[in-house]
Amino acid sequence: MPRLQCAATLLIVLLVVGTVGASESPGVPAHAELPRDYVDTSFTPPTSRIIRVSPGGDLQGTLNAAQLGDVIELAAGATYIGPFLLPKKEGTGWILLRTSSPDPNFQQNVTRRVNPSLAPLMSRLIASKGTVILLAPGAHHYRFVGVEISPSPATFLNSLVGPAVDPRSDADQPHHLVIDRCYLHGDPALGTRRAIALNGKHIAIIHSHLSDFKEAGADSQALAGWNGSGPFKIVDNYLEGAAENIIFGGGDPQIAGLVPADIEIRGNTFAKNIRWNPRHSSYDGSRWTMKNLFELKNARRVLLEANVFEDYNGSTIVITPRNQSGGAPWSTVEDVTIRHNWIRRVRAVITISGYDEYHPSAPTKRITMEHNIAESLNDTGEPNPKMILINQGPDDVTIRHNTVLTPPGLGSSYLIFANAINKKGNAFAFTDNIAHLGTYGVIGDNPPLGGSSTTLLEGHFRTWIFTRNVLIGIQGIPTSRYPPGQHWESLLSGIGFRNVARGDFRLTAQSRYKGTAINGNDPGANMDALSAAFSRFMSVPSPLKETNR
Numbered sequence: 001m002p003r004l005q006c007a008a009t010l011l012i013v014l015l016v017v018g019t020v021g022a023s024e025s026p027g028v029p030a031h032a033e034l035p036r037d038y039v040d041t042s043f044t045p046p047t048s049r050i051i052r053v054s055p056g057g058d059l060q061g062t063l064n065a066a067q068l069g070d071v072i073e074l075a076a077g078a079t080y081i082g083p084f085l086l087p088k089k090e091g092t093g094w095i096l097l098r099t100s101s102p103d104p105n106f107q108q109n110v111t112r113r114v115n116p117s118l119a120p121l122m123s124r125l126i127a128s129k130g131t132v133i134l135l136a137p138g139a140h141h142y143r144f145v146g147v148e149i150s151p152s153p154a155t156f157l158n159s160l161v162g163p164a165v166d167p168r169s170d171a172d173q174p175h176h177l178v179i180d181r182c183y184l185h186g187d188p189a190l191g192t193r194r195a196i197a198l199n200g201k202h203i204a205i206i207h208s209h210l211s212d213f214k215e216a217g218a219d220s221q222a223l224a225g226w227n228g229s230g231p232f233k234i235v236d237n238y239l240e241g242a243a244e245n246i247i248f249g250g251g252d253p254q255i256a257g258l259v260p261a262d263i264e265i266r267g268n269t270f271a272k273n274i275r276w277n278p279r280h281s282s283y284d285g286s287r288w289t290m291k292n293l294f295e296l297k298n299a300r301r302v303l304l305e306a307n308v309f310e311d312y313n314g315s316t317i318v319i320t321p322r323n324q325s326g327g328a329p330w331s332t333v334e335d336v337t338i339r340h341n342w343i344r345r346v347r348a349v350i351t352i353s354g355y356d357e358y359h360p361s362a363p364t365k366r367i368t369m370e371h372n373i374a375e376s377l378n379d380t381g382e383p384n385p386k387m388i389l390i391n392q393g394p395d396d397v398t399i400r401h402n403t404v405l406t407p408p409g410l411g412s413s414y415l416i417f418a419n420a421i422n423k424k425g426n427a428f429a430f431t432d433n434i435a436h437l438g439t440y441g442v443i444g445d446n447p448p449l450g451g452s453s454t455t456l457l458e459g460h461f462r463t464w465i466f467t468r469n470v471l472i473g474i475q476g477i478p479t480s481r482y483p484p485g486q487h488w489e490s491l492l493s494g495i496g497f498r499n500v501a502r503g504d505f506r507l508t509a510q511s512r513y514k515g516t517a518i519n520g521n522d523p524g525a526n527m528d529a530l531s532a533a534f535s536r537f538m539s540v541p542s543p544l545k546e547t548n549r
Contacts, residue, residue, distance in 0.1 A: 028465065029396035029427035032368040033335040035262040035301045039204045039233035041178055043108045044094050046071045060084055068141055069093035074123030076101035082127040085164060088138040099123045099146035106146035106181060113207045113236050114181045119148050122183060128152035134164040135174035143178040156190040162197030166227055168254045173228060174200040179208055186212035191220065198225030204233035211240040214288040219243035226251035231262035236537045238269045242288040245270045249297025252327040259332060261300040265307065267537030270294060272312040290314060297322035298331040306533040309343045313382055316346045320353035321361040332362035340533035343374040347385045349404060354392035354425055364394035370401045371525045373505055378407040385412045393425035393460055403434045403505050403524040412438030417460045428464040432517040434524035436472040436492060470495065470513050470523050487513055
């Protein structure tokens with residue numbers, strides 16, 4: 001994106017509702033579709049033998065001989081040296097690999113996130129080359145509980161878990177893999193490129209801790225999927241990766257036409273390790289490749305809900321379709337729902353791009369962002385923070401009922417439109433938000449037609465709505481340059497939040513913005529709904545719990 005110029009020369013007069021296009025009603029974008037399929041992670045009781053593998057025992061031989069319905073019990077505290085191949089089995093049921101520890105955290109039907117302090121009670125799988133756990137083509141119905149997975153000491157690996165061979169057909173995809181209450185990590189000094197390659201279907205990572213996935217000069221992730229059809233379930237985990245904590249796409253699928261789909265990501269903590277931040281007192285001097293907290297390059301029907309995103313001097317969510325190496329022109333990002341998330345101590349909230357400017361791709365379609373809270377932003381004081389960037393005309397973007405408190409000063413901008421010279425998006429709605437506009441507020445670069453009377457929004461979308469937002473004032477730019485129908489407040493203190501210092505962004509009964517949203521509800525994020533979403537994940541270190549002590 002070309003460098004932004006002075007806001008006073010770029011801000012174009014906006015209208016309330018743009019021209020009417022084909023949508024649900026005049027100016028209203030089509031909303032994102034939720035996942036159609038979800039991974040079932042309910043516990044299936046074993047139906048056959050319990051096979052105990054003593055420390056130093058032949059785990060690979062046990063895996064080869066095991067049948068669906070068996071339990072493979074590994075000695076708590078013992079280390080087993082791989083790599084290990086999970087073979088394809090015939091029949092029905094699951095193979096359960098679990099620690100022998102009787103600790104309550106590892107009993108069946110427990111839904112509590114583990115952390116590294118429980119590692120001494122786990123069984124440890126390591127390898128000094130290749131991948132620690134390999135899935136044979138078509139391997140299926142394996143569940144791990146209470147297992148630590150890592151490289152051998154002083155070893156860098158590309159992956160800890162992934163297919164033995166990249167699937168080239170649907171039949172080759174491994175499926176029904178559950179990683180439950182496990183601890184996966186890279187080498188503390190050398191890192192590891194990724195924890196799990198999500199190249200399969202019906203894969204779940206739940207109640208686990210994934211950390212120290214980092215690499216210098218290449219992208220690293222806790223979780224990455226580019227050649228698996230889904231569905232995927234990523235629920236109630238701590239996720240730490242240097243380049244991207246989670247990414248879907250980023251490599252051309254080997255299966256023609258494949259788009260990872262039906263992706264449930266709820267109740268997780270996304271964070272960068274503070275030791276990787278040169279501005280933090282704990283900085284370890286390393287220079288890992290750092291990019292985003294969450295990125296979608298090829299994905300369909302994604303639900304991102306009740307997650308905490310924190311502690312990164314960079315972008316939180318990046319949506320941009322990518323036909324990465326030019327061999328997958330069907331690549332797209334469509335039907336993404338982002339709701340009830342808490343974002344804090346980051347530099348930018350979201351970037352939504354419409355298409356791949358390097359190779360042919362399908363467009364971005366139907367992004368719905370609602371009832372999210374973003375606060376304590378740009379804690380590191382970096383210049384030019386940009387909260388929301390709409391790039392290259394994505395289709396059908398809805399941003400409604402969010403509370404985003406943009407940091408004042410430092411050249412901050414709240415909403416930026418860019419690079420839609422050759423393509424307009426279908427529809428855009430920005431309604432019922434509470435937004436601190438920062439220094440520049442709503443701006444754009446490359447205004448269409450050289451900055452003529454065509455308005456900024458009309459230059460980027462065929463139809464749009466921009467109304468009923470509570471906008472906390474900017475310096476030096478008159479409110480008349482915004483669409484009518486907004487609510488204006490000069491200071492954050494005038495909004496009438498219950499308790500900003502403690503993170504309670506509900507409106508008091510005395511707030512003059514109470515009930516002013518389009519539907520008669522309050523503008524900004526619905527904190528009661530957000531709290532209810534977080535309450536489903538009782539082990540999540542929720543900011544709501546912190547602020548309600």
